[in-house]
């Protein structure tokens with residue numbers, strides 16, 4: 001007899017996230033220093049919470065149009081117009097987190113057997129979402145300095161390549177693109193006719209001169225972003241995307257028959273959140289980056305992050321990843337092994353979105369571990 005609850009090949013193709021595993025391990029510890037999960041350590045601003053509560057009390061609890069409330073979409077589009085110039089042929093759409101935007105992009109653009117190119121190291125979801133739609137994620141190497149170079153990407157292009165994923169500022173490395181690199185990626189997209197997907201969820205967490213998007217230099221690019229990180233609301237599932245209109249209109253139908261719409265009252269709250277001044281958080285996180293980088297740089301090789309709230313230090317020479325992770329767990333310090341987001345196991349990911357007190361303790365522990373394992 002067949003198993004009535006037989007699992008699909010699609011689901012069997014997906015492994016549990018190596019990052020969640022550490023999140024769950026943390027729940028079983030008494031007083032862990034958890035630098036494993038990637039979310040801001042601040043809460044939603046009070047006026048944004050108030051906007052969500054008012055929206056609920058005012059009855060904004062029904063479905064919205066699938067593409068999102070016009071007020072939010074228009075505001076987002078005006079921002080993109082200010083950054084990218086003429087955007088008449090493009091449209092914005094509100095999605096259920098950036099994850100929702102990625103899912104819609106892949107569903108709308110990939111057929112079984114198609115290939116996408118993702119950086120190595122990568123944000124874990126890219127690979128699994130590709131598998132879910134029957135596509136194949138191939139990596140382009142960004143070691144050792146984490147620059148996504150057009151030359152490295154070009155080498156990996158085949159006649160099946162449909163999308164090139166770029167993520168700046170990056171999870172897990174914190175690397176932020178400069179203008180030359182963004183221009184080269186844009187030129188590659190124009191020359192090959194392969195679309196870039198630019199995941200800009202960390203755009204507000206930028207410690208270089210400014211956040212640079214490849215979309216500034218080519219229209220052959222889909223931009224994904226959202227409020228999960230910058231408004232401290234990852235649990236609210238608020239994201240958006242910006243892409244050519246005919247493509248976005250396809251995504252409307254896909255969202256209509258899946259997620260339906262992003263949470264209605266929270267769309268009104270995110271609209272309010274777009275007015276907030278983020279600079280104080282940016283400076284706070286810049287200081288956290290410096291605290292951790294300066295604290296670890298004598299014992300670990302680190303590419304200093306230009307954005308986001310991650311660092312991807314190299315393990316000290318000759319130190320085995322498993323022994324390193326065991327030493328961290330013994331101290332109730334949670335970081336993510338590099339192999340959870342890379343084909344290599346030479347690094348670890350540390351999220352510095354935590355109190356300075358915790359970060360200082362973590363720095364001390366990591367220096368102690370480096371001395372112990374040498």
Ligand code: PMP
Pocket residue numbers: 038096097098099100123167170171199201226227228234237238239
């Ligand atoms: N892209 C990147 C690079 C991320 O780090 C994350 C969240 N960790 C997402 C997308 C998903 O974001 P959301 O919570 O808005 O779905």
